Amino acid sequence: MNQIKKSFSAFGPAIMIDMNNARNRSVQLSVRGNCFFYSPNNDKVEIIQKAAAFKGGSRDATAIGVVADFLLLFLFDRAKPPPPPASYKERERSPRRRSHIESFAVWSLPNSNLALAPKSISDPREQGEMATKRSVGTLGEADLRGKKVFVRADLNVPLDDAQKITDDTRIRASVPTIKFLLGNGAKVILASHLGRPKGVTPKYSLKPLVPRLSELLGVDVVMSNDCIGEEVEKLAAALPDGGVLLLENVRFYKEEEKNDPDFAKKLASVADLYVNDAFGTAHRAHASTEGVTKFLKPAVAGFLMQKELDYLVGAVANPKKPFAAIVGGSKVSSKIGVIESLLAKVDVLILGGGMIFTFYKAQGYAVGKSLVEEDKLELATSLIEKAKTKGVALLLPTDVVVADKFAADAESKIVPASSIPDGWMGLDVGPDAIKTFNETLDTTKTIIWNGPMGVFEFEKFAAGTDAIAKKLAELTTTKGVTTIIGGGDSVAAVEKAGLADKMSHISTGGGASLELLEGKTLPDLGVTLQCRGCMNLRCRICLKELRITRSNQELSMLGAVLVPESEFALGQNGSCIDATNIRRPIGGGSRETLALADAYIRDHSSRPTLFPLAPLRRRLLPRSPSS
Ligand SMILES: Nc1ncnc2c1ncn2[C@@H]1O[C@H](COP(=O)(O)OP(=O)(O)OP(=O)(O)O)[C@@H](O)[C@H]1O
Ligand SMILES: O=C(O)[C@H](O)COP(=O)(O)O
Numbered sequence: 001m002n003q004i005k006k007s008f009s010a011f012g013p014a015i016m017i018d019m020n021n022a023r024n025r026s027v028q029l030s031v032r033g034n035c036f037f038y039s040p041n042n043d044k045v046e047i048i049q050k051a052a053a054f055k056g057g058s059r060d061a062t063a064i065g066v067v068a069d070f071l072l073l074f075l076f077d078r079a080k081p082p083p084p085p086a087s088y089k090e091r092e093r094s095p096r097r098r099s100h101i102e103s104f105a106v107w108s109l110p111n112s113n114l115a116l117a118p119k120s121i122s123d124p125r126e127q128g129e130m131a132t133k134r135s136v137g138t139l140g141e142a143d144l145r146g147k148k149v150f151v152r153a154d155l156n157v158p159l160d161d162a163q164k165i166t167d168d169t170r171i172r173a174s175v176p177t178i179k180f181l182l183g184n185g186a187k188v189i190l191a192s193h194l195g196r197p198k199g200v201t202p203k204y205s206l207k208p209l210v211p212r213l214s215e216l217l218g219v220d221v222v223m224s225n226d227c228i229g230e231e232v233e234k235l236a237a238a239l240p241d242g243g244v245l246l247l248e249n250v251r252f253y254k255e256e257e258k259n260d261p262d263f264a265k266k267l268a269s270v271a272d273l274y275v276n277d278a279f280g281t282a283h284r285a286h287a288s289t290e291g292v293t294k295f296l297k298p299a300v301a302g303f304l305m306q307k308e309l310d311y312l313v314g315a316v317a318n319p320k321k322p323f324a325a326i327v328g329g330s331k332v333s334s335k336i337g338v339i340e341s342l343l344a345k346v347d348v349l350i351l352g353g354g355m356i357f358t359f360y361k362a363q364g365y366a367v368g369k370s371l372v373e374e375d376k377l378e379l380a381t382s383l384i385e386k387a388k389t390k391g392v393a394l395l396l397p398t399d400v401v402v403a404d405k406f407a408a409d410a411e412s413k414i415v416p417a418s419s420i421p422d423g424w425m426g427l428d429v430g431p432d433a434i435k436t437f438n439e440t441l442d443t444t445k446t447i448i449w450n451g452p453m454g455v456f457e458f459e460k461f462a463a464g465t466d467a468i469a470k471k472l473a474e475l476t477t478t479k480g481v482t483t484i485i486g487g488g489d490s491v492a493a494v495e496k497a498g499l500a501d502k503m504s505h506i507s508t509g510g511g512a513s514l515e516l517l518e519g520k521t522l523p524d525l526g527v528t529l530q531c532r533g534c535m536n537l538r539c540r541i542c543l544k545e546l547r548i549t550r551s552n553q554e555l556s557m558l559g560a561v562l563v564p565e566s567e568f569a570l571g572q573n574g575s576c577i578d579a580t581n582i583r584r585p586i587g588g589g590s591r592e593t594l595a596l597a598d599a600y601i602r603d604h605s606s607r608p609t610l611f612p613l614a615p616l617r618r619r620l621l622p623r624s625p626s627s
Helices: 002-014 044-052 067-079 085-093 095-107 124-131 169-183 207-217 230-238 261-268 303-317 332-342 353-362 374-390 431-441 463-479 488-496 511-517 552-561 591-604 613-623
Strands: 015-017 027-031 034-038 148-152 187-191 244-246 273-276 299-301 323-327 348-351 393-395 399-403 412-416 425-429 446-450 482-486
Touching: 148 169, 169 187, 169 207, 169 303, 207 244, 230 244, 303 482, 303 511, 323 332, 323 431, 332 348, 332 353, 332 374, 332 511, 348 353, 348 431, 353 374, 353 425, 374 393, 393 431, 399 431, 425 431, 425 463, 431 463, 446 463, 446 511, 463 482, 463 488, 482 488, 482 511
Parallel strands: 148 187, 148 273, 187 244, 273 299, 323 348, 323 446, 348 393, 446 482
Antiparallel strands: 015 027, 027 034, 399 412, 399 425
16 A cells, blocks of 8 residues: 555646546546546556556646645545444534434445445455445455355345246346356355245245346356255355355244344354345344344445435435425325325325325215225324425325226226215226326426335226326436335336336335335444535435536645545545545645635534535635646
């Protein structure tokens, strides 16, 4: 590292960081016309080493700005141990930081092991950091080749009576992380739960997944009959580099859900490091999700986990407005909490599916035989009131498709929502409702959707759900609206309509995504994933666009002045800086610059979310070398 630092300082100001030309959220390093891209999946040090190799010609290179400081600071950062997790907790307790904490409390997941710091673990001086939480993309071949990696995925897929997978979304979603590990020469020991078995239950075996997994990964996946024990040990020991061993359902042991430390230790005993990519299970602190992290270091998050958090947390924390939520499905009781908390965040709330009849009944409408949760009538009334108070447009369907029985071949007709005939049940939203919903959605910029509009499993009652799926696909592709779909059935409906790839994000989490949307701080996280606000095109986390035209010079100045505590300033997410983490530059910057940095820190240290570039720029620019 010292050597890199040295050659790098010889580089002096010959490197420029060209953020304006940065593409794909990468930072481009230009050295005399030679470009290196810093991307989320690359390792910074490697890039800097490459850059350093050009030092011979560096002195003649056109230099704009004070970048040496900036990059050196980054290197200092790497050498510096990470802030202890306690500091985050301390901040959490401090009332002064309250707004800051609120702004990213929802990042908290019990097992997500995330911190998007792109750091290599090859540097022995960073061994202490190996215990910190970060993303799998920070690991390289040097960290992975020949290593046994325990990967916890959520392969809890639906199987039919013939044990055939009916929706492989979760398997497909776990592939990028596994392939990345295999591509780097790791041996993958893959674990998951399936269903909620009570003890060993053949119906919940993971065996039916082997062919599909093998096909998707392009390797013959070996499967063990257990998830711990001698057979697992032997199979794990025999795994070649690039091989995959799938363990049997971890929930065949009750110790899994109890997060039993001995069981966790046994699971961990066959591996060298840990990757948690089970977003769907991220709200559970179980032995294979949380317990193993005590025994395997480093413990890092997989790509899926990272992506899910980026979207779901970003949607709630910093949505592009107007922000709409569509909530449907049948589980009023389990979604009422989400509705309540969404009222504080959305501009539009569209309700559909089985839950609307509880709202109708609460308003005194006849609902026939429709699904109603009698004990939620009062709550429904209060939610309608709350929406009014908060100025949220709460849209209930004006008409519904009713059926004489709950069956695919039921008689059906369209009726006004206020007059469902006796003996009939509402199974879908009607055409008028679809029209209103579509018109409203046309005005929005962010949409989250959980729960189908009707009993979409029956063709006759699928129109409402299909219409929403089509509208969201259209808005995503033609207007750049951010669309996020969560919930098992809603995702299945979108898949069925062949529109999944048109949406911004399809979540693999049911409960986990709901809890995140609800804004719950999930238990026992141990991770702080902070949105640092963006200086780049669009932050992958907060999704906020800050299209600020900047010169390289400005960026250089910013880089020299503002360096977050533990991450490269122009970092993983395309330049995110947490104002609370800004510290003075080390060994660089004029007195004036340092004074500016101090003033900035003083002014903004309790203002967490978005990094307000403009004021800083105003203050810096007049002092920049060429001005
Ligand atoms: N009007 C209705 N009456 C009865 N059931 C309905 C009605 N509308 C939708 N449903 C049913 O709701 C079910 C889906 O509800 P659910 O709340 O589980 O949604 P989801 O998308 O799976 O979300 P999650 O995974 O978060 O539970 C579907 O099986 C659908 O048939
Ligand atoms: O399907 C899910 O939501 C996850 O796999 C978690 O399953 P669980 O609710 O049984 O823990």
